[in-house]
Amino acid sequence: MKLKHSKLTKLLQQAYSAEKAAAFAYIGHANSVKDNHQKAEIKQIELDEWNHRTEVLKIMNLYDIPISKYYEIKFHMIGKIISTGCYLIGWFMPYYFAGRLESGNVCEYFRLMHYFHELGIDKHDEILFEMGIKEKEHESYFLNNIENHKLLPLFERLFNWGKRKSFNDVELHNQLSVKQSQQYCKK
Numbered sequence: 001m002k003l004k005h006s007k008l009t010k011l012l013q014q015a016y017s018a019e020k021a022a023a024f025a026y027i028g029h030a031n032s033v034k035d036n037h038q039k040a041e042i043k044q045i046e047l048d049e050w051n052h053r054t055e056v057l058k059i060m061n062l063y064d065i066p067i068s069k070y071y072e073i074k075f076h077m078i079g080k081i082i083s084t085g086c087y088l089i090g091w092f093m094p095y096y097f098a099g100r101l102e103s104g105n106v107c108e109y110f111r112l113m114h115y116f117h118e119l120g121i122d123k124h125d126e127i128l129f130e131m132g133i134k135e136k137e138h139e140s141y142f143l144n145n146i147e148n149h150k151l152l153p154l155f156e157r158l159f160n161w162g163k164r165k166s167f168n169d170v171e172l173h174n175q176l177s178v179k180q181s182q183q184y185c186k187k
Helices: 006-032 036-062 069-085 092-118 125-146 152-159
Strands: none
Touching: 006 036, 006 069, 006 092, 036 125, 092 125, 092 152
16 A cells, blocks of 8 residues: 655655664664663663664555665764764763754654554554654653753753753653544644
8 A cells, every 4th residue: 555645755764764873873872881781771772773663664564665765875874973973972962962862753753643644544553652652761761861960951052952841742751642642742
């Protein structure tokens, strides 16, 4: 079945390729930290990103959506650059920018759900919800690691994300159900 929804198709292609960039970035991030517990936690986040990529591909295959060569090359390079950068910029910035990135990724999966609903398709709600919530957990993990760092207030003002600002409206402690989650990320 082919989808006639260009925004949905494009977002699926972007999500698929961007998950590879995130996974590559977390490989570098995990290798750049000294603490073994943190290494293991970041490695788990990397594995989550690979899993998301697999799940997005399953959805794309259902609708004969091709992988975008452009996005694959673009996000491959971005991921490798970020991975290398983790060794050069200290420990705070990789945590900060990973959290900021994950904050935006949360809505990516809820927007996909909204686009599918525009076509009357709800069979992907559960997996899209799970991936969106997992991205929120990643955002929270990174923020918790830097919430008391002296640079956070400055970075929050400069880059518009931190303790008081997020790119999504999902609250883990007050989480909506899958059915109610249609309310998320409407802005």
